[in-house]
Amino acid sequence: MTTADDVMDVLVRTTFEVAGVLTRIAAEHDLSLTQLRLLGILRDRRARVTELAAYLGLDKSTLSGLIDRAQRRGLLARGKNPQDGRVVEVYMTPAGLELAERVEDDIRRALAPAVGRLDQEQFGPLVSLLDVVATRSPRTPAAPEEPTATR
Amino acid sequence: MTTADDVMDVLVRTTFEVAGVLTRIAAEHDLSLTQLRLLGILRDRRARVTELAAYLGLDKSTLSGLIDRAQRRGLLARGKNPQDGRVVEVYMTPAGLELAERVEDDIRRALAPAVGRLDQEQFGPLVSLLDVVATRSPRTPAAPEEPTATR
């Protein structure tokens, strides 16, 4: 019988496995895992600092440094928000977008052997199962403390 | 149609989600994610420094510091190997084992809502699918394999 504990074990194992791959590929491009996520987020849309901090579960001050260094490298830029003078909006530069694309290619290449061990008809089931697990239900009235993984 | 890219996307998303949970719970016990993994490995068996470095994909010198701090906290200890005087064997103290147990409980509690969104009959399929993905084929002598972080 497969228990919830078994599911957790394999989830944790997979997490370390995938995180290891991501860390390695990121390092090859002189990026940390956090910077990788940052680029991943900003790839799709510009975002304000607090928003990024909430999303990543990090302190605002951590973001300041992260953005500083990425900006110094020319990967992203800070812009003003005309509606609210306090807000700093962060967005990718063309160089950042280009790097993100290269990194994504490398990640897909690195994950290919692992995913390739599955039969193609297993893709669908795995995706729907993991999607259930990974998607936080928005309706969790149980714990008023801790809405997300922030502190 | 579900593609390999879709699988990768959900894998990465799940990884960040689970890693976030692990990081949060670890932090609640004043542990980093790396220390968590370290305790997870040493829970089952004692190991030498180089071995740990290989498992974790870290430099030996990083392990030195990691072990130093955990030792200072009374979580683990260094022992000698009678066969080889150069070797340092690391093992958990009772306090370390106890902490590892508490942390595991908290992790299981924290992952329960996510896993609980699955039906019980989906446990088996998910575990076997993820096991395929997370288990490096022995044909690839790239890096040493990863034991489960908890338990």
Added chain:
DNA sequence: TTGACATGGTTGGTATTACCAACCATCATG
């Protein structure tokens, strides 16, 4: 209108993580 408070970011300080290079001690081999 103007205080008072709230919000958004940055700065400064500290601890940890992680790397590399250099090093010492111990083994293994010619």
Added chain:
DNA sequence: CATGATGGTTGGTAATACCAACCATGTCAA
């Protein structure tokens, strides 16, 4: 027994991340 390989530690540096304190800007009530 000299030489080299292996196992760990030390020292130096950069990045990550926290907290507390701090400005600047917005908001709201008296």
